[in-house]
Each structure stands twice: as structure tokens, then as C-alpha cells.
Amino acid sequence: MTCSRSHRMRHAARHVAAAVLALGLGCTPTAPRVDAEASAATTDTAEQERVRIKGLMPRLLIHRQQHGQVEQLHDGSVAHTGDLVQISYMAAGNRNGVVVSLDGRGVVTLHHPPRPNADATLVARGLHALDHAYELDDAQSYERFVFITSGDEPIDVQTVITAARRLAARGPAARHSPLPLPERWEQRFVTLDKRP
Numbered sequence: 001m002t003c004s005r006s007h008r009m010r011h012a013a014r015h016v017a018a019a020v021l022a023l024g025l026g027c028t029p030t031a032p033r034v035d036a037e038a039s040a041a042t043t044d045t046a047e048q049e050r051v052r053i054k055g056l057m058p059r060l061l062i063h064r065q066q067h068g069q070v071e072q073l074h075d076g077s078v079a080h081t082g083d084l085v086q087i088s089y090m091a092a093g094n095r096n097g098v099v100v101s102l103d104g105r106g107v108v109t110l111h112h113p114p115r116p117n118a119d120a121t122l123v124a125r126g127l128h129a130l131d132h133a134y135e136l137d138d139a140q141s142y143e144r145f146v147f148i149t150s151g152d153e154p155i156d157v158q159t160v161i162t163a164a165r166r167l168a169a170r171g172p173a174a175r176h177s178p179l180p181l182p183e184r185w186e187q188r189f190v191t192l193d194k195r196p
Contacts, residue, residue, distance in 0.1 A: 059090040060099070060147035060188045061127065079192040081138045087111055087145065088129040091122040094149035094186075098160045099130070104141030104194060106168040109134075110161060111145075120155045140194055142175050147188040155185070 062073040063086045073079060087099060089112075098120050099112040112130055113120050122128070136143055148160055163179040170177070178187050 056092045058092045058094055058097070058147060058149045058186060058188055059127075060145060060190050061088040061090070062086070062145060062190050062192070063088065073190065073192060075190050077192055079136055079143065079194050081136055081194070081196055083136045084133050085136065086129055086133050088127050089122065089147055090127050091124050091149065093124050093151075094122055095124050095152050096120050096155045097122045097147060097149040098155055098157055099145065099147050100160060100164045101134075101143055101145045102164055102168045102174050103137070103139040103143050105139040106171075106174070107139065108161060108164040108168055110157070113157060116157045116161060118157070120157050122149070136192075136194060138196070140196070142191055143194050144175060144189060144191040146179060148179065148181060148185050149188075150185045153184075 062077075063070055064073050064079065064083050065086075066083065073085065079085070089097070089099065091097060097112070098110075101109045101111060103109075110116060111134065112122075114132075146164065148155065160179070160181065163181050167174045167177060167179050175191060181187070
């Protein structure tokens, strides 16, 4: 039987999460994490809500499975064509948000929600993994993941996509500048240094 690319990516996402479980890191397939800080942030949701009141910020996490190991990639980490990455977020109480990425060719990809006309609601507590993995293509230079949150304010997904495309059209500035969106919306970034 031939599987579609989207089916393979969903299967891969579950496999990456399962690999994290196999490492004994105590997370579920919907919440892959490999660092102690992220694990501690999700063990007690009541405590998390108290921390949020004191200023807990949204987080975007990128994990890669490679050679049977799952590792967290950080801003500036080196990644390669064909790497399979899993995107997760901590909404920190925000109920609406969008995840997009831009690459060195200026291509914009929507990761959450899965479609431009879909609802942009988030899982407000804990870490949540998107239900599909993402395979890095051969666009060189960088892959920049952006997590936009807006609290309880609805987000028009197409507005975010349009803003990302406008930024991508600016060439090298797209690697470092924020998306041209309302300042009240928070933006978090993880930029990978892409190599062959």
C-alpha cells in the first residue's frame, strides 16, 4: 500500500514522540520534551497557571530524530536537508496562536492550524506537539519557525501568512526581523542554520 506524504509525516510525528518515551523521559506522544526545564513546566498545571500570572512566556520547541536519538534544537542549531523535526509549543495560557516557518528561498509554510481557514486555537496548558512532523527541504541558509500568540484575541490565520510572505520577500532581513503584525501579539522564534 502506498502512503501519502501527509500520512508518513503523521506517522513520523508519533514515532518521534514514541522515541522520546523510549528514552525514559516521561512524556506523552502529545508532549515530546527532552529537557528538565520543559518537563518541570508541565508537571503541575495549577503551578503553571500561578507562574503565568507572574510572567510565564509562550515557548516554541523543535525536536529532531536522528540516528535513533531525539534531541531538542535551539535557536542557531545546525540542521540538514531531510531532517525530520517535530514542532511543539507551550501556550502559557494563550488560547489563540499560529505557527509558521520561512526558509532561505522565501517560502512560507503554515504548521498550525493545519489550514488557513481552520481555527487557530491552542492547547492553553502544558506542552503540546503538533500532530505531524516536518521534513526540511533543500532550501539553504535557514529555516525560521515563528510562534504567534494573542491571548484570547482571535487571530486571522491568513493575516499571519500574508505578514510572513511580506517578511520573506525582504530577503536577508527575514532571518532576524519580526513579522509585521500587531505589537500586542507576541512572537517567538527558533531559527535553524540549514546546511546540505
